[in-house]
Amino acid sequence: MRRASWQEYQKDIASDKYYYARSCIRQNFFPGSERAFLDILHNDLGIDVFDDPLHTSCTGIGYHSDVVPLETIMTVVARQFALMAEAGYENFISSCITSFGIYNEILATWEEFPETEERTRRYLREATGRELVKPRSIAHTSDIIFHHREAIARRAKRRLVNVHTGEPLRVVEHIGCHYAKIFPKSGIGGSEFPYVLAGMIESWGGEVVDYPERRHCCGFGFRNYLVQANRGSSIANSHKKLESMAPYKPDFIVANCPGCTMFLDKWQYAIAEMEGTTYGADGRGIPVLTYEEMAGLVLGYDPWELGMQMHQVDVEPLLDKLGVEYDREAKYLGAGGKYIGKPADVAVNCESERRIYEIKR
Amino acid sequence: MRNLNFGYGISSPRAINLDNNDLRKSNDIIREMPELQACIGCGSCTASCTAGNITSFNFRKLHTSVRRGEYQGAYEELSKCMLCGKCRLVCPRGINTRGLVMLIKRKLGDF
Numbered sequence: 001m002r003r004a005s006w007q008e009y010q011k012d013i014a015s016d017k018y019y020y021a022r023s024c025i026r027q028n029f030f031p032g033s034e035r036a037f038l039d040i041l042h043n044d045l046g047i048d049v050f051d052d053p054l055h056t057s058c059t060g061i062g063y064h065s066d067v068v069p070l071e072t073i074m075t076v077v078a079r080q081f082a083l084m085a086e087a088g089y090e091n092f093i094s095s096c097i098t099s100f101g102i103y104n105e106i107l108a109t110w111e112e113f114p115e116t117e118e119r120t121r122r123y124l125r126e127a128t129g130r131e132l133v134k135p136r137s138i139a140h141t142s143d144i145i146f147h148h149r150e151a152i153a154r155r156a157k158r159r160l161v162n163v164h165t166g167e168p169l170r171v172v173e174h175i176g177c178h179y180a181k182i183f184p185k186s187g188i189g190g191s192e193f194p195y196v197l198a199g200m201i202e203s204w205g206g207e208v209v210d211y212p213e214r215r216h217c218c219g220f221g222f223r224n225y226l227v228q229a230n231r232g233s234s235i236a237n238s239h240k241k242l243e244s245m246a247p248y249k250p251d252f253i254v255a256n257c258p259g260c261t262m263f264l265d266k267w268q269y270a271i272a273e274m275e276g277t278t279y280g281a282d283g284r285g286i287p288v289l290t291y292e293e294m295a296g297l298v299l300g301y302d303p304w305e306l307g308m309q310m311h312q313v314d315v316e317p318l319l320d321k322l323g324v325e326y327d328r329e330a331k332y333l334g335a336g337g338k339y340i341g342k343p344a345d346v347a348v349n350c351e352s353e354r355r356i357y358e359i360k361r
Numbered sequence: 362m363r364n365l366n367f368g369y370g371i372s373s374p375r376a377i378n379l380d381n382n383d384l385r386k387s388n389d390i391i392r393e394m395p396e397l398q399a400c401i402g403c404g405s406c407t408a409s410c411t412a413g414n415i416t417s418f419n420f421r422k423l424h425t426s427v428r429r430g431e432y433q434g435a436y437e438e439l440s441k442c443m444l445c446g447k448c449r450l451v452c453p454r455g456i457n458t459r460g461l462v463m464l465i466k467r468k469l470g471d472f
Contacts, residue, residue, distance in 0.1 A: 239371050270367060274365075
Protein backbone atom coordinates (compact mmCIF):
# COMPACT_ATOMS: atom_id res chain seq x y z
CA MET A 1 0.00 0.00 0.00
CA ARG A 2 1.57 3.24 -1.06
CA ARG A 3 2.00 5.77 1.69
CA ALA A 4 0.88 8.73 -0.43
CA SER A 5 -2.19 7.12 -2.04
CA TRP A 6 -4.47 9.63 -0.30
CA GLN A 7 -2.93 12.47 -2.27
CA GLU A 8 -4.75 11.33 -5.41
CA TYR A 9 -8.00 12.49 -3.83
CA GLN A 10 -7.88 16.16 -3.01
CA LYS A 11 -10.51 18.82 -2.88
CA ASP A 12 -10.63 22.59 -2.66
CA ILE A 13 -11.37 23.80 0.83
CA ALA A 14 -12.07 27.47 1.41
CA SER A 15 -9.82 29.17 3.99
CA ASP A 16 -12.26 31.70 5.46
CA LYS A 17 -15.90 32.87 5.56
CA TYR A 18 -17.83 29.74 6.39
CA TYR A 19 -21.56 29.23 6.82
CA TYR A 20 -21.90 26.69 9.64
CA ALA A 21 -24.69 24.09 9.55
CA ARG A 22 -25.04 22.34 12.88
CA SER A 23 -25.96 18.71 13.39
CA CYS A 24 -29.18 17.73 15.13
CA ILE A 25 -27.74 14.64 16.80
CA ARG A 26 -24.33 16.04 17.71
CA GLN A 27 -25.98 18.76 19.76
CA ASN A 28 -27.37 16.02 21.95
CA PHE A 29 -24.47 13.57 21.86
CA PHE A 30 -21.54 15.99 22.20
CA PRO A 31 -22.89 19.49 22.79
CA GLY A 32 -19.42 20.79 23.65
CA SER A 33 -17.84 19.82 20.33
CA GLU A 34 -19.72 22.23 18.09
CA ARG A 35 -19.07 25.06 20.56
CA ALA A 36 -15.39 24.09 20.59
CA PHE A 37 -15.26 24.18 16.79
CA LEU A 38 -16.64 27.72 16.74
CA ASP A 39 -14.30 28.81 19.54
CA ILE A 40 -11.25 27.32 17.81
CA LEU A 41 -12.05 29.06 14.52
CA HIS A 42 -13.16 32.38 16.04
CA ASN A 43 -10.81 32.80 18.97
CA ASP A 44 -7.71 30.81 18.08
CA LEU A 45 -7.56 31.16 14.32
CA GLY A 46 -9.52 34.42 13.81
CA ILE A 47 -11.68 32.96 11.04
CA ASP A 48 -15.14 34.18 10.09
CA VAL A 49 -17.78 31.47 10.73
CA PHE A 50 -21.46 32.28 10.76
CA ASP A 51 -23.54 30.18 13.16
CA ASP A 52 -27.03 30.76 11.82
CA PRO A 53 -29.92 30.28 14.26
CA LEU A 54 -32.38 30.07 11.35
CA HIS A 55 -31.23 26.84 9.74
CA THR A 56 -32.85 23.49 10.56
CA SER A 57 -31.97 19.82 10.64
CA CYS A 58 -31.21 18.48 7.15
CA THR A 59 -33.80 15.72 7.87
CA GLY A 60 -31.21 13.17 6.72
CA ILE A 61 -32.06 10.57 9.35
CA GLY A 62 -35.74 10.77 8.37
CA TYR A 63 -34.72 10.47 4.72
CA HIS A 64 -32.54 7.42 5.31
CA SER A 65 -35.29 5.74 7.32
CA ASP A 66 -37.95 6.37 4.67
CA VAL A 67 -40.14 8.83 6.55
CA VAL A 68 -39.04 12.00 4.69
CA PRO A 69 -39.66 12.00 0.92
CA LEU A 70 -36.93 13.04 -1.51
CA GLU A 71 -38.77 16.22 -2.58
CA THR A 72 -39.06 17.33 1.04
CA ILE A 73 -35.40 16.87 1.88
CA MET A 74 -34.38 18.61 -1.34
CA THR A 75 -36.51 21.61 -0.39
CA VAL A 76 -35.12 21.66 3.16
CA VAL A 77 -31.58 21.55 1.79
CA ALA A 78 -32.42 24.28 -0.73
CA ARG A 79 -33.65 26.43 2.17
CA GLN A 80 -30.34 25.99 4.00
CA PHE A 81 -28.47 27.12 0.88
CA ALA A 82 -30.87 30.07 0.46
CA LEU A 83 -30.22 31.11 4.09
CA MET A 84 -26.48 30.92 3.44
CA ALA A 85 -26.77 33.23 0.43
CA GLU A 86 -29.00 35.65 2.37
CA ALA A 87 -26.36 35.83 5.09
CA GLY A 88 -23.76 36.68 2.44
CA TYR A 89 -21.70 33.48 2.53
CA GLU A 90 -20.81 30.95 -0.15
CA ASN A 91 -18.76 28.30 1.66
CA PHE A 92 -21.10 25.83 3.27
CA ILE A 93 -19.70 23.66 6.07
CA SER A 94 -21.63 20.95 7.82
CA SER A 95 -20.96 19.52 11.25
CA CYS A 96 -22.59 16.16 10.57
CA ILE A 97 -21.38 13.41 8.26
CA THR A 98 -24.93 12.36 7.38
CA SER A 99 -25.75 15.94 6.37
CA PHE A 100 -22.48 16.20 4.44
CA GLY A 101 -23.47 13.09 2.46
CA ILE A 102 -26.98 14.48 1.95
CA TYR A 103 -25.73 17.86 0.64
CA ASN A 104 -23.34 16.16 -1.78
CA GLU A 105 -25.97 13.67 -2.89
CA ILE A 106 -28.56 16.35 -3.55
CA LEU A 107 -26.16 18.64 -5.40
CA ALA A 108 -25.14 15.65 -7.55
CA THR A 109 -28.81 14.78 -8.16
CA TRP A 110 -29.55 18.35 -9.26
CA GLU A 111 -26.57 18.15 -11.59
CA GLU A 112 -27.65 14.83 -13.14
CA PHE A 113 -31.39 15.55 -13.19
CA PRO A 114 -31.87 19.32 -13.68
CA GLU A 115 -35.65 18.92 -13.59
CA THR A 116 -35.42 18.00 -9.89
CA GLU A 117 -33.56 21.25 -9.25
CA GLU A 118 -36.23 23.25 -11.06
CA ARG A 119 -38.94 21.50 -9.09
CA THR A 120 -37.10 22.20 -5.83
CA ARG A 121 -36.70 25.88 -6.72
CA ARG A 122 -40.45 26.06 -7.30
CA TYR A 123 -41.28 24.30 -4.01
CA LEU A 124 -38.89 26.55 -2.09
CA ARG A 125 -40.38 29.69 -3.63
CA GLU A 126 -43.93 28.57 -2.94
CA ALA A 127 -43.20 27.44 0.62
CA THR A 128 -40.84 30.15 1.85
CA GLY A 129 -40.49 32.83 -0.84
CA ARG A 130 -36.72 32.23 -0.85
CA GLU A 131 -34.41 31.76 -3.85
CA LEU A 132 -32.00 28.82 -4.08
CA VAL A 133 -28.35 29.79 -4.53
CA LYS A 134 -25.92 26.89 -4.73
CA PRO A 135 -22.80 27.08 -2.53
CA ARG A 136 -19.38 27.66 -4.08
CA SER A 137 -17.84 24.97 -1.90
CA ILE A 138 -19.07 22.29 0.48
CA ALA A 139 -16.90 20.87 3.21
CA HIS A 140 -17.29 18.88 6.37
CA THR A 141 -16.04 20.58 9.53
CA SER A 142 -13.33 17.91 9.90
CA ASP A 143 -12.06 19.10 6.49
CA ILE A 144 -11.83 22.61 7.95
CA ILE A 145 -9.85 21.47 11.00
CA PHE A 146 -7.67 19.37 8.64
CA HIS A 147 -7.16 22.45 6.43
CA HIS A 148 -5.99 24.50 9.42
CA ARG A 149 -4.13 21.66 11.18
CA GLU A 150 -0.71 23.24 10.82
CA ALA A 151 -1.99 26.55 12.19
CA ILE A 152 -3.41 24.65 15.17
CA ALA A 153 -0.11 22.77 15.57
CA ARG A 154 1.74 26.12 15.74
CA ARG A 155 -0.56 27.29 18.56
CA ALA A 156 -0.53 23.93 20.35
CA LYS A 157 -0.15 23.94 24.13
CA ARG A 158 0.60 20.21 24.11
CA ARG A 159 1.12 17.44 21.60
CA LEU A 160 -0.42 13.97 21.36
CA VAL A 161 2.46 12.47 23.32
CA ASN A 162 2.43 10.40 26.48
CA VAL A 163 4.10 12.70 29.02
CA HIS A 164 5.18 9.76 31.17
CA THR A 165 7.04 7.83 28.46
CA GLY A 166 7.65 10.48 25.78
CA GLU A 167 6.15 8.12 23.19
CA PRO A 168 3.54 9.37 20.68
CA LEU A 169 -0.01 8.34 21.59
CA ARG A 170 -1.42 5.53 19.50
CA VAL A 171 -4.62 6.75 17.90
CA VAL A 172 -7.29 4.84 16.00
CA GLU A 173 -8.96 7.11 13.46
CA HIS A 174 -12.42 6.25 12.18
CA ILE A 175 -14.08 7.99 9.24
CA GLY A 176 -17.86 8.10 8.86
CA CYS A 177 -19.09 6.07 5.86
CA HIS A 178 -21.02 9.01 4.38
CA TYR A 179 -17.87 11.14 4.37
CA ALA A 180 -16.30 9.52 1.33
CA LYS A 181 -17.94 6.17 0.65
CA ILE A 182 -20.83 7.82 -1.24
CA PHE A 183 -18.71 10.25 -3.27
CA PRO A 184 -15.01 9.37 -2.85
CA LYS A 185 -14.01 12.60 -4.57
CA SER A 186 -15.73 14.66 -1.86
CA GLY A 187 -13.40 13.42 0.89
CA ILE A 188 -9.70 14.01 1.47
CA GLY A 189 -8.00 10.77 0.49
CA GLY A 190 -11.15 9.20 -0.97
CA SER A 191 -12.85 6.20 0.55
CA GLU A 192 -9.87 3.86 0.55
CA PHE A 193 -7.22 6.12 2.11
CA PRO A 194 -9.10 8.83 4.01
CA TYR A 195 -6.45 11.11 5.43
CA VAL A 196 -8.60 13.76 7.08
CA LEU A 197 -8.16 12.53 10.67
CA ALA A 198 -4.81 10.79 10.12
CA GLY A 199 -3.43 14.15 8.91
CA MET A 200 -4.50 15.87 12.11
CA ILE A 201 -3.04 13.11 14.29
CA GLU A 202 0.30 13.19 12.48
CA SER A 203 0.51 16.99 12.58
CA TRP A 204 -0.15 17.04 16.29
CA GLY A 205 2.43 14.40 17.20
CA GLY A 206 0.36 11.21 17.51
CA GLU A 207 0.80 7.86 15.80
CA VAL A 208 -1.97 6.45 13.61
CA VAL A 209 -2.83 2.80 14.25
CA ASP A 210 -3.38 0.73 11.12
CA TYR A 211 -5.43 -2.34 11.95
CA PRO A 212 -7.28 -4.91 9.80
CA GLU A 213 -10.83 -3.56 10.15
CA ARG A 214 -9.83 0.09 9.90
CA ARG A 215 -12.26 0.85 7.08
CA HIS A 216 -15.14 -1.18 8.47
CA CYS A 217 -18.39 0.62 9.31
CA CYS A 218 -19.03 1.32 13.01
CA GLY A 219 -22.47 -0.27 12.64
CA PHE A 220 -24.56 2.84 13.27
CA GLY A 221 -26.28 2.89 9.90
CA PHE A 222 -29.92 3.88 10.26
CA ARG A 223 -31.91 0.74 9.63
CA ASN A 224 -29.20 -1.08 11.59
CA TYR A 225 -30.05 0.82 14.68
CA LEU A 226 -33.47 2.45 14.57
CA VAL A 227 -35.29 -0.89 14.73
CA GLN A 228 -34.50 -2.70 17.97
CA ALA A 229 -34.52 -6.11 16.27
CA ASN A 230 -31.64 -5.00 14.02
CA ARG A 231 -29.39 -3.67 16.78
CA GLY A 232 -27.62 -7.03 17.07
CA SER A 233 -26.21 -6.28 13.61
CA SER A 234 -25.20 -2.77 14.67
CA ILE A 235 -23.32 -3.88 17.76
CA ALA A 236 -21.72 -6.78 15.83
CA ASN A 237 -19.97 -4.24 13.58
CA SER A 238 -18.56 -2.22 16.49
CA HIS A 239 -17.61 -5.50 18.18
CA LYS A 240 -15.69 -6.59 15.06
CA LYS A 241 -13.80 -3.28 14.95
CA LEU A 242 -12.99 -3.24 18.65
CA GLU A 243 -11.78 -6.87 18.54
CA SER A 244 -9.59 -5.97 15.59
CA MET A 245 -8.06 -2.81 17.10
CA ALA A 246 -7.58 -4.00 20.70
CA PRO A 247 -4.32 -5.96 20.09
CA TYR A 248 -2.69 -2.72 18.86
CA LYS A 249 -3.38 -1.12 22.25
CA PRO A 250 -4.70 2.25 21.08
CA ASP A 251 -4.72 5.11 23.60
CA PHE A 252 -7.90 6.55 22.15
CA ILE A 253 -10.22 6.51 19.15
CA VAL A 254 -11.10 9.64 17.19
CA ALA A 255 -14.01 9.81 14.73
CA ASN A 256 -15.49 12.51 12.53
CA CYS A 257 -19.07 11.24 12.41
CA PRO A 258 -21.64 11.76 15.20
CA GLY A 259 -22.89 8.17 14.92
CA CYS A 260 -19.42 6.58 14.94
CA THR A 261 -18.24 8.57 17.96
CA MET A 262 -21.43 7.77 19.82
CA PHE A 263 -21.58 4.08 18.98
CA LEU A 264 -17.91 3.16 19.33
CA ASP A 265 -18.20 4.75 22.78
CA LYS A 266 -21.58 3.47 23.98
CA TRP A 267 -21.34 -0.01 22.48
CA GLN A 268 -18.23 -0.60 24.61
CA TYR A 269 -20.55 -0.36 27.59
CA ALA A 270 -23.13 -2.71 26.00
CA ILE A 271 -20.44 -5.26 25.03
CA ALA A 272 -19.04 -5.13 28.57
CA GLU A 273 -22.52 -5.83 29.93
CA MET A 274 -23.27 -8.59 27.42
CA GLU A 275 -19.93 -10.38 27.26
CA GLY A 276 -17.85 -8.95 30.07
CA THR A 277 -15.21 -7.81 27.55
CA THR A 278 -13.43 -4.48 27.81
CA TYR A 279 -10.88 -3.36 25.24
CA GLY A 280 -8.68 -0.71 26.82
CA ALA A 281 -5.74 -0.88 29.18
CA ASP A 282 -6.33 -2.00 32.80
CA GLY A 283 -9.67 -3.59 31.92
CA ARG A 284 -11.27 -0.25 31.09
CA GLY A 285 -12.72 1.05 27.85
CA ILE A 286 -10.93 2.92 25.06
CA PRO A 287 -11.88 6.63 25.18
CA VAL A 288 -13.57 7.89 22.02
CA LEU A 289 -13.11 11.54 21.06
CA THR A 290 -14.47 13.86 18.42
CA TYR A 291 -11.86 15.67 16.32
CA GLU A 292 -12.89 18.99 17.93
CA GLU A 293 -12.17 17.55 21.35
CA MET A 294 -8.78 16.32 20.12
CA ALA A 295 -8.03 19.77 18.66
CA GLY A 296 -9.32 21.43 21.85
CA LEU A 297 -7.03 19.33 24.05
CA VAL A 298 -4.08 20.14 21.80
CA LEU A 299 -4.92 23.85 22.08
CA GLY A 300 -5.17 23.62 25.89
CA TYR A 301 -8.95 23.82 26.39
CA ASP A 302 -10.44 22.55 29.64
CA PRO A 303 -11.76 19.00 29.07
CA TRP A 304 -15.02 19.71 30.88
CA GLU A 305 -15.54 22.86 28.77
CA LEU A 306 -15.16 20.57 25.74
CA GLY A 307 -17.99 18.41 27.10
CA MET A 308 -15.84 15.33 27.64
CA GLN A 309 -17.92 14.32 30.66
CA MET A 310 -20.60 13.30 28.15
CA HIS A 311 -18.62 10.22 27.11
CA GLN A 312 -19.53 6.73 28.24
CA VAL A 313 -15.90 5.67 28.60
CA ASP A 314 -14.07 7.91 31.05
CA VAL A 315 -11.40 10.12 29.51
CA GLU A 316 -9.37 10.73 32.69
CA PRO A 317 -6.68 8.07 31.92
CA LEU A 318 -6.12 9.75 28.54
CA LEU A 319 -5.99 13.22 30.12
CA ASP A 320 -3.37 11.94 32.57
CA LYS A 321 -1.29 10.55 29.70
CA LEU A 322 -1.51 13.89 27.90
CA GLY A 323 -0.54 15.75 31.06
CA VAL A 324 -3.76 17.79 31.08
CA GLU A 325 -4.46 19.55 34.37
CA TYR A 326 -8.12 19.27 35.23
CA ASP A 327 -10.39 19.48 38.23
CA ARG A 328 -11.63 15.97 38.95
CA GLU A 329 -14.45 17.28 41.13
CA ALA A 330 -15.73 19.70 38.47
CA LYS A 331 -16.52 16.90 36.00
CA TYR A 332 -20.27 16.87 36.58
CA LEU A 333 -20.69 20.58 37.17
CA GLY A 334 -22.43 22.44 34.36
CA ALA A 335 -22.82 26.16 33.74
CA GLY A 336 -22.61 28.23 36.92
CA GLY A 337 -21.34 25.27 38.95
CA LYS A 338 -24.71 23.50 38.78
CA TYR A 339 -24.57 19.73 39.34
CA ILE A 340 -25.72 18.01 36.13
CA GLY A 341 -26.05 14.47 37.50
CA LYS A 342 -23.66 11.55 37.38
CA PRO A 343 -24.10 8.25 35.51
CA ALA A 344 -23.92 4.95 37.38
CA ASP A 345 -20.52 3.24 37.51
CA VAL A 346 -19.98 0.53 34.90
CA ALA A 347 -17.20 -1.81 33.84
CA VAL A 348 -15.78 0.43 31.09
CA ASN A 349 -15.31 3.35 33.48
CA CYS A 350 -12.41 3.94 35.82
CA GLU A 351 -14.69 4.77 38.70
CA SER A 352 -14.39 1.32 40.29
CA GLU A 353 -11.43 2.41 42.45
CA ARG A 354 -13.37 5.35 43.77
CA ARG A 355 -16.35 3.11 44.41
CA ILE A 356 -14.23 0.80 46.57
CA TYR A 357 -12.97 3.86 48.37
CA GLU A 358 -16.52 5.07 48.98
CA ILE A 359 -17.56 1.67 50.30
CA LYS A 360 -14.61 1.65 52.71
CA ARG A 361 -15.48 5.13 53.85
CA MET B 362 -21.40 -7.85 34.00
CA ARG B 363 -24.95 -7.60 35.23
CA ASN B 364 -26.71 -9.70 32.55
CA LEU B 365 -28.90 -6.81 31.46
CA ASN B 366 -31.50 -7.65 28.85
CA PHE B 367 -31.07 -5.19 26.00
CA GLY B 368 -33.65 -6.98 23.85
CA TYR B 369 -30.92 -8.03 21.37
CA GLY B 370 -27.50 -9.67 21.36
CA ILE B 371 -24.34 -9.41 19.27
CA SER B 372 -25.21 -11.04 15.93
CA SER B 373 -22.74 -13.66 14.79
CA PRO B 374 -21.23 -13.10 11.34
CA ARG B 375 -22.85 -14.80 8.34
CA ALA B 376 -19.78 -14.58 6.13
CA ILE B 377 -19.17 -17.58 3.88
CA ASN B 378 -15.54 -18.59 3.69
CA LEU B 379 -14.99 -20.13 0.26
CA ASP B 380 -11.41 -21.04 1.19
CA ASN B 381 -12.55 -23.26 4.05
CA ASN B 382 -15.65 -24.76 2.39
CA ASP B 383 -15.26 -28.09 0.61
CA LEU B 384 -16.33 -27.27 -2.95
CA ARG B 385 -15.78 -30.75 -4.46
CA LYS B 386 -19.46 -31.73 -4.44
CA SER B 387 -20.46 -28.28 -5.62
CA ASN B 388 -17.99 -28.52 -8.52
CA ASP B 389 -19.36 -32.01 -9.32
CA ILE B 390 -22.88 -30.63 -9.56
CA ILE B 391 -21.78 -27.78 -11.84
CA ARG B 392 -19.81 -30.21 -14.03
CA GLU B 393 -22.93 -32.31 -14.57
CA MET B 394 -25.19 -29.31 -15.05
CA PRO B 395 -23.02 -26.47 -16.45
CA GLU B 396 -26.07 -24.33 -17.34
CA LEU B 397 -26.46 -23.69 -13.60
CA GLN B 398 -23.70 -21.11 -14.00
CA ALA B 399 -26.09 -19.10 -16.15
CA CYS B 400 -28.37 -18.49 -13.15
CA ILE B 401 -28.95 -14.76 -12.62
CA GLY B 402 -30.51 -15.26 -9.21
CA CYS B 403 -33.81 -13.68 -10.32
CA GLY B 404 -35.78 -15.78 -7.85
CA SER B 405 -38.51 -16.82 -10.30
CA CYS B 406 -38.05 -20.42 -9.14
CA THR B 407 -38.78 -19.44 -5.55
CA ALA B 408 -41.63 -17.10 -6.49
CA SER B 409 -43.45 -19.77 -8.49
CA CYS B 410 -42.70 -22.61 -6.08
CA THR B 411 -45.75 -24.48 -4.76
CA ALA B 412 -43.82 -25.86 -1.79
CA GLY B 413 -42.40 -22.39 -1.10
CA ASN B 414 -45.91 -20.99 -0.83
CA ILE B 415 -46.87 -23.32 1.99
CA THR B 416 -43.51 -23.89 3.72
CA SER B 417 -40.28 -21.95 4.24
CA PHE B 418 -38.67 -23.77 1.28
CA ASN B 419 -36.58 -21.33 -0.78
CA PHE B 420 -35.02 -22.90 -3.85
CA ARG B 421 -32.90 -19.92 -4.93
CA LYS B 422 -31.35 -19.66 -1.47
CA LEU B 423 -30.80 -23.39 -1.37
CA HIS B 424 -29.04 -23.89 -4.70
CA THR B 425 -26.99 -20.72 -4.17
CA SER B 426 -25.83 -22.06 -0.80
CA VAL B 427 -25.01 -25.46 -2.30
CA ARG B 428 -22.91 -23.82 -5.04
CA ARG B 429 -20.97 -22.00 -2.30
CA GLY B 430 -20.30 -25.25 -0.46
CA GLU B 431 -22.88 -24.72 2.31
CA TYR B 432 -24.47 -28.18 2.29
CA GLN B 433 -25.79 -28.39 5.83
CA GLY B 434 -29.49 -29.31 5.84
CA ALA B 435 -29.84 -29.08 2.04
CA TYR B 436 -31.01 -32.68 1.53
CA GLU B 437 -33.67 -32.45 4.18
CA GLU B 438 -34.84 -29.10 2.84
CA LEU B 439 -35.09 -30.50 -0.72
CA SER B 440 -37.49 -33.17 0.51
CA LYS B 441 -40.11 -30.40 0.64
CA CYS B 442 -39.96 -30.14 -3.19
CA MET B 443 -42.96 -31.82 -4.85
CA LEU B 444 -41.24 -31.96 -8.26
CA CYS B 445 -44.13 -30.15 -9.94
CA GLY B 446 -41.68 -28.43 -12.31
CA LYS B 447 -43.25 -24.96 -12.35
CA CYS B 448 -39.83 -23.47 -11.57
CA ARG B 449 -38.49 -25.06 -14.73
CA LEU B 450 -41.28 -23.52 -16.80
CA VAL B 451 -40.56 -19.99 -15.55
CA CYS B 452 -36.72 -20.03 -15.43
CA PRO B 453 -35.60 -17.25 -17.82
CA ARG B 454 -32.24 -18.99 -18.37
CA GLY B 455 -33.79 -22.34 -19.23
CA ILE B 456 -32.14 -24.20 -16.36
CA ASN B 457 -33.54 -27.65 -15.68
CA THR B 458 -34.36 -26.81 -12.08
CA ARG B 459 -36.41 -29.95 -11.44
CA GLY B 460 -33.45 -31.99 -12.63
CA LEU B 461 -31.25 -29.91 -10.35
CA VAL B 462 -33.30 -30.86 -7.30
CA MET B 463 -32.71 -34.53 -8.05
CA LEU B 464 -29.04 -33.94 -8.92
CA ILE B 465 -28.29 -32.13 -5.62
CA LYS B 466 -30.05 -34.85 -3.63
CA ARG B 467 -28.13 -37.57 -5.46
CA LYS B 468 -24.75 -35.86 -5.09
CA LEU B 469 -25.06 -34.74 -1.50
CA GLY B 470 -26.99 -37.61 -0.02
CA ASP B 471 -28.14 -36.96 3.50
CA PHE B 472 -25.22 -34.63 4.23
